[in-house]
Amino acid sequence: MSSHQQQQASTSDTIEISKGDKSAHGTADYPDALTEITEDKWDVVVIGAGPAGLMTASSLARFGGHKVLVVDERSEPTTAGRADGIQPRTIEVLRNMEPLGSEFVHRSAASYERSFWDPRSDGQRGIERTRRVQSFPYDMEIQDNCTLGLQQGIIEGGYLRDMEAHGQRVHRPWAYKDFKFVNDSTYPVQVSLEKMQPVQESTNEGGAPISVIKPTGQIKTIRTKYLVGCDGGRSRVRTTMEAKHGITFDGDWVDTLWAALDCVVETDFPDVRKIAAIHSKSHGALYIFPRENNEKGEAIIRCYTQVNKLGGAKSTESARDMKDKVTADMVMRAINEIAHPYKFEFKTVEWFTCYPIGQRLVSRYSLPGGTQEDGVKFDSHRVFIAGDACHTHSPKAGQGMNTAIIDAQALSWRINLVEKGLGSREKLLSTYHEERHRTGKQLIDFDAEYAALFSGEIPKSTPELIGASEEKLKIHFFNVQRRNAGFTTGAGVLYNDNVLNYRDPSPLGIAKPISNKLECGRRLLPSWATRWISSTPVRIIHEVQFTAPGGFRLYVCGGKLPSTASKLQAFSDYLSSASSFYQRFRAEPSKLGGLKHGVYHSKPEALNSGLKGFTEEQNPFFHLLLIVAANRFNFEPKDVQSFGPLKCWLYADDVEAGGAKVSEEDGDESIGGLHRKWGIDEDEGAVVVCRPDGYVGCVVPLEEQGWKALEKYFDGFLEERKAHQTTLVQAARM
Structure with missing residues (x-):
């Protein structure tokens, strides 16, 4: 960590910069990974051991009877940062996978309320609370009517233990290289993997953590019935689908720069343990999300912070050009500017990163049948992607990990029934893309509107808001969140009629x-x-x-x-x-x-x-x-x-x-x-x-x-x- 990061912030006497390791936040109890791939043929190969990949693997392990290979290029699971919000429908799904659900509920910080803060109505500098509401409407019939704040590393650790209890472990560090189809009716997908060196943690120009993973040159070629890419927003499995099979990954960027900072604070801000959406007059926006306690028993919060208005006006520099220059100190100063007159003293910075906002959606969640360049014909629904490999968006609505987990659930039960000899592969697996792509489109459309409004921009979908008063924009932002509560909780997701669903009987x-x-x-x-x-x-x-x-x-x-x-x-x-x-x-x-x-x-x-x-x-x-x-x-x-x-x-x-x-x-x-x-x-x-x-x-x-x-x-x-x-x-x- 560079020296300028460890200097005190504008409102703090001392700051401890915490670097995630295997003991961070109590994540040390995950099982060791397997390092050698000893078999050449598998029922399912899962690329990526984040929430989507682990949900897929854990589900298949629970169903039993499947040979599943899960690989991840990192030599260890996540230990700090990344996704951290579990929505009510996802909690419900995890409670249907006990003891996972009870463990996550117990470990997390629950948020039952949201508060909204806006510029002072008297025109003076500073913010005031304008509304407090329960997190989700009570009429939605949700057992856990809250959002859980829990670091992704703890979630991954829970999945890894659940997998081990059902005879499954992750292989590390192995990176996906390529796939192609071969003339094998049982194992038609050939996958190339490369052994990687242990991950080396480093920082970018601004001091945000980055991982350096170098190859060893050791290649392993295997065959599988199904390949599932759960390898994130920069998915290499999706890249192969784009390059060789005409799949597209379409979307747009909002030229606004945000940072995510996990920290322990002392503050006079009264809603520090509630989900709080804060809009300042000139310095951008801040979103506070309560999290679990760290290893010292101190309460963590996640601060999503707009950092390209730190000087009181939007920076003219491109968000993508600026993102690597943002430091933890800049983020902390931005928080205090946005939250004025409330003061945040930062005791510990657990993790931070900086990112521009983009909404993109893949054209296909599963690969249709066709003919390869070398003339090999292949069946449909042998290669899938799930989670962020399918859709990327801002994290503030807390949808990424949740949508990824439900993607994985939706795919795993279908594969299970087909491989158990019950399901029709074509008829059943085709509904995965049909249902989840529609949900992904809803997610991107919602996030495009929500993230733009949060950042003080006018959504492209609502040009009629151009020139609207601050009061009208404030009301519109609140209404966008409330009218989408069914979708953001996950409890209101509705699939169209198909061979599985008959609203029209x-x-x-x-x-x-x-x-x-x-x-x-x-x-x-x-x-x-x-x-x-x-x-x-x-x-x-x-x-x-x-x-x-x-x-x-x-x-x-x-x-x-x-x-x-x-x-x-x-x-x-x-x-x-x-x-x-x-x-x-x-x-x-x-x-x-x-x-x-x-x-x-x-x-x-x-x-x-x-x-x-x-x-x-x-x-x-x-x-x-x-x-x-x-x-x-x-x-x-x-x-x-x-x-x-x-x-x-x-x-x-x-x-x-x-x-x-x-x-x-x-x-x-x-x-x-x-x-x-x-x-x-x-x-x-x-x-x-x-x-x-x-x-x-x-x-x-x-x-x-x-x-x-x-x-x-x-x-x-x-x-x-x-x-x-x-x-x-x-x-x-x-």
């Missing part, structure tokens, strides 16, 4: 939607129910975790048994017939892997009871959760004994708020609340089909028309395997 033979509360293509509304076997109140969306075997969840809303028993019996008889999707679509037994509990790494609590006849599924790639609208004290297993495959996952709908209060008896406080919340008639019942990622695929009636609709639904993207003589559970134990 008519292609399935259903005239109109069954529920006016659940929307196909959107995440399932979280609700509470009672797990009957243990009388445990549970959040029903987390009863089936995102792990082996990686199947669909069918929530059989059984309503009131006196009204629906005959329908449930008919559905059970249908599921047991050889012609039903439940019997026809089965995984290849050889692909299941030797997991500890048949098709599971660990038994789900609902099945781990020892109650004879109620613990084994006939086909666990279709989890059938029967939810009865009744007091848990008022029905018994014998009441569902004849329902065959419907009786294993048994729940009472008696704890979700909004149900009927039948009497003063225990358990009668809220009968049918889940059914009402989901818009299901308690006298009719329905079946809600959820994809492995928790998004609603279709809702069908609990009658013959519904059975036929389910057949059409699953026939749309699954492939039938003939004449298995054993159940999946039996096969996995052989």
Whole structure:
């Protein structure tokens, strides 16, 4: 670190410059990487061990049965800086991958509130708070109605431990060089990798940390069924797709320079532990984001700081030319100028970097089929990219890592079903690009508007704001953030109709939607129910975790048994017939892997009871959760004994708020609340089909028309395997 960086800042007596290493912020407990690649053929090769790559690898390891190679050019994981915000939908996804979710929630700093600061209304120099709001609207049905601040190194460490628990480690330091297709029907992608030297940490002209990674010249060539590029905004996998396959990476830059500074401060600014958006009159903008404690137990904050208005007017120098000249001292001075009259004294600078803002989006998330220059023909959906390799944007809205994790989740479950012998590769994998590219476009459009407004610029999408008053711009900025809350939380993401989603159910033979509360293509509304076997109140969306075997969840809303028993019996008889999707679509037994509990790494609590006849599924790639609208004290297993495959996952709908209060008896406080919340008639019942990622695929009636609709639904993207003589559970134990 250069000497000018270690001089005191304008408002501080002493500053400690902290350089990230393996002990920084408690990240020392990640497992050691593997250094030698000993095999030549893999099911999936993942390039990059950031959040996108680790989510992909951890998911596939959890599903079991896949040979996955994860490589990263760095000799160690992230230890300081980079991404640090986890949004509510991502928290929800991670809570479906326990213990990851609980660990991250425990380690992080939660922000439940946002405050907005603007130039003083009396015209004097300085800022004043103009608004305080809860982070996200309560009507969004979010368990963790907050944003978590947690350093990327801790997140990577959690993923690495989760991978190790499921038999997977990262190989380091190996860099991606190139890929090409070869005449191999099983392993058609040939990938060249190069062994790298240990990373050397250095600094640029301004003192911001940079990494120097030099090659050794050792080349390794391998083959794989699938290549997944998760190697960041400068993705080399994407570069190969651009150079050889016509993929484009399009977008624009906002000529505004920002810095990210992780620091420990003493200040009189009252909202230092809240997310605070601050706009000064002449010196630019500042965004404060609370973070976890450092290794000394001191609270860190991330300061996103506009640094090209430090002199009171926008610099005429190009943001890209200026970025390497910005020092930590300049950033700290900018913070105090923007936040005046409040003072920030900087005790520790943990990490900082400087960047211009750009919004760019790749044209394809998966490579279509075609013919290579050498004449080799190749199939579609063998090469994918995810995360920042697909989309780059500003970090202030906290979307990059979150979108990357959901990209990876979306891809991993699809690959799992295809490789388990269930999914149609073309039909199922094509929906990855279709759904996630649309989401990426929404992200870029939102960020282009949000980042420009934050930087005091007029978004290109709203030229009508040119010449608008400061008051109007202030209101518009706030409204942009609030109207996009569904998207920024992730909870409001909506996928278009395709073979997986049927908002319009008519292609399935259903005239109109069954529920006016659940929307196909959107995440399932979280609700509470009672797990009957243990009388445990549970959040029903987390009863089936995102792990082996990686199947669909069918929530059989059984309503009131006196009204629906005959329908449930008919559905059970249908599921047991050889012609039903439940019997026809089965995984290849050889692909299941030797997991500890048949098709599971660990038994789900609902099945781990020892109650004879109620613990084994006939086909666990279709989890059938029967939810009865009744007091848990008022029905018994014998009441569902004849329902065959419907009786294993048994729940009472008696704890979700909004149900009927039948009497003063225990358990009668809220009968049918889940059914009402989901818009299901308690006298009719329905079946809600959820994809492995928790998004609603279709809702069908609990009658013959519904059975036929389910057949059409699953026939749309699954492939039938003939004449298995054993159940999946039996096969996995052989």
